[in-house]
Amino acid sequence: GESVGLHLPTLSVQEGDNSIINCAYSNSASDYFIWYKQESGKGPQFIIDIRSNMDKRQGQRVTVLLNKTVKHLSLQIAATQPGDSAVYFCAENGSGYSTLTFGKGTMLLVSP
Amino acid sequence: NAGVTQTPKFRILKIGQSMTLQCTQDMNHNYMYWYRQDPGMGLKLIYYSVGAGITDKGEVPNGYNVSRSTTEDFPLRLELAAPSQTSVYFCASSYAGSSSYNEQFFGPGTRLTVL
Numbered sequence: 001g002e003s004v005g006l007h008l009p010t011l012s013v014q015e016g017d018n019s020i021i022n023c024a025y026s027n028s029a030s031d032y033f034i035w036y037k038q039e040s041g042k043g044p045q046f047i048i049d050i051r052s053n054m055d056k057r058q059g060q061r062v063t064v065l066l067n068k069t070v071k072h073l074s075l076q077i078a079a080t081q082p083g084d085s086a087v088y089f090c091a092e093n094g095s096g097y098s099t100l101t102f103g104k105g106t107m108l109l110v111s112p
Numbered sequence: 113n114a115g116v117t118q119t120p121k122f123r124i125l126k127i128g129q130s131m132t133l134q135c136t137q138d139m140n141h142n143y144m145y146w147y148r149q150d151p152g153m154g155l156k157l158i159y160y161s162v163g164a165g166i167t168d169k170g171e172v173p174n175g176y177n178v179s180r181s182t183t184e185d186f187p188l189r190l191e192l193a194a195p196s197q198t199s200v201y202f203c204a205s206s207y208a209g210s211s212s213y214n215e216q217f218f219g220p221g222t223r224l225t226v227l
Contacts, residue, residue: 008152032213043116043202043218044155051213089154098143098162098209099170100216102154 008087010107019077021106023090028071030092034100035064035075039086047075047088077108085110113138116219118203124225125193133188133222135203143206144186145170145216146178148199155202161186162209193226200224 013019025033031052036044050057050064050073057064063076073090087107091100119134137144142163147155147170157170161180175197177189186205190197200223204216 032210034215036218041221043204043220045218046215049213049215093210098211099145099157099160100210102147102156104152104154 008105008107010109012109012111013080015080015082015110015112017080019075019080019084019108019110021075021077021088021108023073023075023103023106025071025073025090025092025103027092027094027101028068030094032093033064033066033073034091035062035073036089036091036102037084037086038089038105044089080108080110082110082112084108115139116203116205116217118201118219118222120222121220122223124227125190126227127193127195129193130189130191131193131224133190133201133203133224135186135188135219136184137186137203137205137217138184139205139207139217140183141205141207141217142183143209143214143216144180145204145206146176146186146188147202147204148172148197149202149221150199158188158201190224195226198224198226 034049035047038044048059065074087105089105090103116137145160146158159178161167203219206214206216208214
């Protein structure tokens with residue numbers, strides 16, 4: 001198979017910029033999506049979720065947008081801070097199942 | 113609440129050895145999961161459980177076994193360790209399944225190396 005796993009997509013931003021991380025999901029039957037943040041050496045941490053009956057959901061400094069037509073999810077982080085540096089994963093449920101399927105992740109690097 | 117705890121944090125095994133990765137949650141969650149994460153990759157589901165006494169295979173179950181005798185504990189067993197099982201293992205739990213819009217809570221992980 002293709003060995004792209006060691007080279008995560010990386011987004012580099014300056015502190016204070018807004019960041020947008022994108023995710024293409026695979027299952028058109030998925031009706032629940034989650035963004036997780038994983039800092040180096042730690043387990044994934046929940047950021048925000050969205051159900052398929054919504055197009056947008058806002059949290060503290062984060063917004064998730066869902067476009068079901070093109071099966072696309074995005075995470076917007078406002079006023080990005082160095083502490084936001086991490087790998088971000090999207091996950092989908094594939095309606096009717098108990099489990100989540102995770103994407104490969106995007107590394108966000110925030111420089112001061 | 114301690115949340116999801118995993119032991120050990122690190123382990124080095126020789127090929128053919130066996131070990132059990134421990135996972136405990138104190139949130140009274142019904143669902144528990146085991147994932148592996150290879151370098152630069154996402155999480156792949158090994159096994160999961162929807163309640164005590166019930167387990168099911170995930171995407172990559174070969175070489176692993178699980179049991180769920182209590183709500184709190186969900187140990188993962190490696191019987192004959194192989195280099196391909198070198199990975200970071202994460203345990204997670206949720207109150208209900210993802211079809212009920214429930215997020216999963218993750219433990220800190222166990223880094224396993226098989227030499």
